[in-house]
Amino acid sequence: MTDPDEPIAILRVSRARRVFSVAVQVALGLLLIWVALTLPERQLLIQALLAILGAGALWQAAAVWRATGTDVVLTRGGLRDSAGRTIADLDRIEAVQRGAFAFKPSNGFSLKLTEPAPRAWVPGVWWRLGTRVGVGGATSGKAARQMADVIALMKAGHFPD
Template sequence: MESGILCTLTPSPARRGIAVLCLSAVAALLLWVAVTSPPNDLGWLAFTVGTGAFMLWCAWQLWAATARRIVLTREGLFDSSGACLARIDDIANVDRGVFAFKPSGGFAIVLKTPLGRDWAPGLWWRFGRRLGIGGVTPNAQGKVLAEAITLMLMEKNGTTL
């Protein structure tokens, strides 16, 4: 990642806290049920405890992932840890439509080639040729980032508004 940062998308502390709190509350509720009134069937007990543990793991992953931010440079989109999410040359278009398959308050990017699956809960996900940006991020920052990418694509393709 180069130092020429054009735009950033930083998770909202309030949304981050609420998301982690909600996942942790569901985990605590499941584990409380398993301890105070365990199901008679051993399979259901294992399911309840397993789901509660999985929700705790998800809360921890969300907390760790949202400590980072998304950075746009002339080269592409990067995670603040340095991981490349997508190169500008590989972006086909930005989809911000109401019915687009995208994260909450965010946008989706359609890539020219599939880059594999990866995920930073609450921040971004990548599945095949789609990259979703958003989740616990502020809507306004997401809109600015989407517009900046769209303008970069228009500049690269030689189109105008």
């Protein structure tokens, strides 16, 4: 018998995607703050709104940087992240959806669960809302497709022990 916690597949965020996604959000935040500070007419309400949006974009960039440092790990028990959080147990996965019109992250796939799970969000890596789980975003599309295929094989009973 094999170890149920042994990784079958690991979905990582590449360093280039991680840096690019954070750099775009930092640039947006700095641009919004710069516009707020350099408005020709002193309109305090608009300046405050732009500054708050800019600070929010910078906060989100920091959250994405922390989140994209985690990996998604598929084991015989289900999906976990490298921080130890359970994303979805294999016995609770009803279906894997990865088609063009599926509600899923870009470069990723979604799972339909048999029962609702607590909401969770790891920006750029995975999210969970009710009976839906989305995996992907800043990840490699090819690696996400491969992981989705392995999950589908496991659910169909075609994955060897």
